[in-house]
Amino acid sequence: MNKPKYLYKSEESFKVFEFTSEGSKGEIRKLVQFSETGTENVYNLAFGDFDENTQEINDFSVTNNGDSQKVLTTVASTVYAFIDKHPEAMIFATGSTNARTRLYRIGITNNLTEISKDFVVFGLMKNGNHWEHFTVGVEYEAFLISKKENI
Amino acid sequence: MKTIDKLNNSKIPVITFNKKLEQFREVVLFPEKLEKANEILSKVGIPENLKR
Numbered sequence: 001m002n003k004p005k006y007l008y009k010s011e012e013s014f015k016v017f018e019f020t021s022e023g024s025k026g027e028i029r030k031l032v033q034f035s036e037t038g039t040e041n042v043y044n045l046a047f048g049d050f051d052e053n054t055q056e057i058n059d060f061s062v063t064n065n066g067d068s069q070k071v072l073t074t075v076a077s078t079v080y081a082f083i084d085k086h087p088e089a090m091i092f093a094t095g096s097t098n099a100r101t102r103l104y105r106i107g108i109t110n111n112l113t114e115i116s117k118d119f120v121v122f123g124l125m126k127n128g129n130h131w132e133h134f135t136v137g138v139e140y141e142a143f144l145i146s147k148k149e150n151i
Numbered sequence: 152m153k154t155i156d157k158l159n160n161s162k163i164p165v166i167t168f169n170k171k172l173e174q175f176r177e178v179v180l181f182p183e184k185l186e187k188a189n190e191i192l193s194k195v196g197i198p199e200n201l202k203r
Contacts, residue, residue: 007164011172016180018172033180037188039197044188046181057180081163090201092188122198124191131198142191144198151200 003111005074008032014085015043017078018050023065030071031057032078037092042144043082045093047075072107079145083119087147094124094142104143109136119145 008019017032032047048057065071083089095101108121112134115121122131123140131144179185196202 005164007167009167009169009172011168011170011176013176014166016172016175018169031175031180033175035179035181035185037185037192039189039192042188042192042197044181044185046184048181077164081166084163090197092192094184094187094191096184120200122201124195128191129195131195142188144201146201 003073004070005077006070008074008078010078010081014082017081019074021065021067021071023067025065028065030074032075034078034082034086034089034091041088042090042092043086045075045079045091068103069107072103076107076111080118083147088150090144090146090150092142092144101141102139105140108134108143112136115145118147120148120151121145 006019006021008017010017015034019030019032021028021030029050029052030047031050032045034043034045036042037044050057079091083091093104095104105123108115112121121134122144123134123138124131124142124144126139126141128141132138134140134143
């Protein structure tokens with residue numbers, strides 16, 4: 001993906017990343033985490049603003065820093081980095097709100113050709129009872145991404 | 152060591168490490184999101200194509 005993104009840093013297991021969003025609201029530190037779930041090889045992707053004062057994460061806030069696309073592209077890049085380190089991993093992602101989930105769907109749609117070169121993407125149907133291959137124009141509740149070799 | 156061409160064409164940028172991030176490695180920073188993920192996964196599982 002050659003779209004604009006922030007430089008980011010990680011720790012050695014590539015499960016936690018950080019970068020700084022820069023925009024009209026100033027500099028905001030963002031953390032991305034891939035957490036093990038109860039399902040083998042499935043990791044939950046989440047990211048949010050880190051408040052230096054409270055030392056807490058907020059993934060519900062609407063930062064409105066004017067760089068949402070750049071933030072999403074940066075987070076997408078961390079997925080590549082994480083899976084490069086953990087090739088058998090499946091990445092689960094959903095938004096903290098319906099609007100956020102829709103934003104992720106739009107991001108996947110806009111980059112589907114590029115993503116599909118290396119990954120397979122599944123969407124969880126809105127009734128929440130089965131996965132299907134990601135289809136443009138369909139509303140999903142969550143997403144699951146894995147390297148194509150894992151099928 | 153990767154050649155310049157490989158680095159330029161890589162989808163993964165050159166990553167620098169921050170040792171301070173290690174403090175978060177074993178901490179669940181987004182417990183509600185993880186709980187929601189586990190609820191969904193326990194109900195639906197993973198796609199058949201990905202099961203081994």
